[in-house]
Amino acid sequence: MDEVASPHTEVCNDINMLEFWGIRGTAPVSGKNKSLYGGRTICSCLRIAPDEIIILDAGTGIMELGNNLSSSVNGNPLKIHLLLTHFHLDHIIGLPFFSPLYLQATQITFHSPIGEQETENILQDLMKGRFFPLDFEETPSTKTFKQIPKDGFMIGDAGISWCDLQHPQGSVAYRIDQGEQSVVMATDTEHPETGVDENLARLSQDADILVYDAMYTPEDYPTFKGWGHSTWLAGTELAKAAGIKSLYLSHLNPAYKDGQITFILKRAQQNFRSSVIPVEEE
Numbered sequence: 001m002d003e004v005a006s007p008h009t010e011v012c013n014d015i016n017m018l019e020f021w022g023i024r025g026t027a028p029v030s031g032k033n034k035s036l037y038g039g040r041t042i043c044s045c046l047r048i049a050p051d052e053i054i055i056l057d058a059g060t061g062i063m064e065l066g067n068n069l070s071s072s073v074n075g076n077p078l079k080i081h082l083l084l085t086h087f088h089l090d091h092i093i094g095l096p097f098f099s100p101l102y103l104q105a106t107q108i109t110f111h112s113p114i115g116e117q118e119t120e121n122i123l124q125d126l127m128k129g130r131f132f133p134l135d136f137e138e139t140p141s142t143k144t145f146k147q148i149p150k151d152g153f154m155i156g157d158a159g160i161s162w163c164d165l166q167h168p169q170g171s172v173a174y175r176i177d178q179g180e181q182s183v184v185m186a187t188d189t190e191h192p193e194t195g196v197d198e199n200l201a202r203l204s205q206d207a208d209i210l211v212y213d214a215m216y217t218p219e220d221y222p223t224f225k226g227w228g229h230s231t232w233l234a235g236t237e238l239a240k241a242a243g244i245k246s247l248y249l250s251h252l253n254p255a256y257k258d259g260q261i262t263f264i265l266k267r268a269q270q271n272f273r274s275s276v277i278p279v280e281e282e
């Protein structure tokens with residue numbers, strides 16, 4: 001029998017500006033046993049100015065974020081910097097349903113680790129032919145495509161750095177430093193057989209928040225070795241090695257019910273006390 005899920009008292013978002021709109025991995029889910037931690041796929045954001053926002057990934061979480069943005073800008077210009085980690089469906093499938101895409105006053109810059117033309121082609125394919133009633137290129141927003149430079153880049157006063165992760169077809173982790181705050185997003189990665197991922201540990205060094213791929217329990221992981229995902233245990237070891245302040249467990253397994261995820265959280269907190277599960281925005 002599942003453990004009774006704990007209320008959100010143990011779950012908090014430390015940085016005011018960081019919002020989580022989807023924290024489920026692989027596929028969206030719903031149902032009363034999966035409602036406590038939410039069922040939307042990966043999407044989070046940092047609002048850097050009233051009319052400017054950094055969004056990380058475009059899973060189904062971006063749909064509700066889009067509704068929120070469209071109503072708050074009320075027809076005024078909106079600048080969006082969409083940082084894509086990779087192109088697996090759970091990270092882009094919300095984009096066709098992202099209402100600011102359909103607003104003329106929206107400027108979206110798509111940042112990704114692959115070439116600019118390839119990024120544009122993939123996003124066009126997502127809405128092409130029999131998949132969707134309207135083509136991506138026909139949507140009224142202004143779109144720009146940028147391949148992320150090796151040595152990082154700036155968005156306003158936020159510094160963005162990144163590293164490659166171990167994931168089928170590739171994925172990247174982003175680090176955002178703004179003012180005194182630092183956040184690392186590493187939602188899709190497989191840990192090495194021994195030790196920690198040194199590149200990711202270097203990128204994450206002393207960050208306030210590490211958002212980490214906690215897709216499998218250590219017991220389930222061996223069955224899915226090679227699928228490109230990790231465990232809460234590897235997350236806590238990395239958090240300790242890199243001197244992280246808070247570990248946010250994300251990319252939650254769509255098969256796990258609330259009680260199982262609460263149990264994962266408790267076990268993670270025993271190994272690294274500042275482990276939390278981010279609260280999905282409403």
Ligand SMILES: [Zn+2]
Nearest residue numbers: 025026090188
């Ligand atoms: Zn994913």
